[in-house]
Amino acid sequence: MPHAVRVGQLKRNTPVDALAYVITSQLYGMMTGWCMSDGEFNPADWSKKFCDLQLNQMLRPYIIK
Numbered sequence: 001m002p003h004a005v006r007v008g009q010l011k012r013n014t015p016v017d018a019l020a021y022v023i024t025s026q027l028y029g030m031m032t033g034w035c036m037s038d039g040e041f042n043p044a045d046w047s048k049k050f051c052d053l054q055l056n057q058m059l060r061p062y063i064i065k
Helices: 016-036 043-063
Strands: none
Touching: 016 043
């Protein structure tokens, strides 16, 4: 059982493996884009946008308040 589920931060039905795959895919995509653009954008800015928009939406249904 994943740590966040075990300690009560995420619900038991959280699709942890699927979420990990999606998050990893997004990060690899960002790194590929950064390499292909010859470093023309700031990965930290992209990561903040990803966390604020997508990650927040993906995790919201599973977070225990």
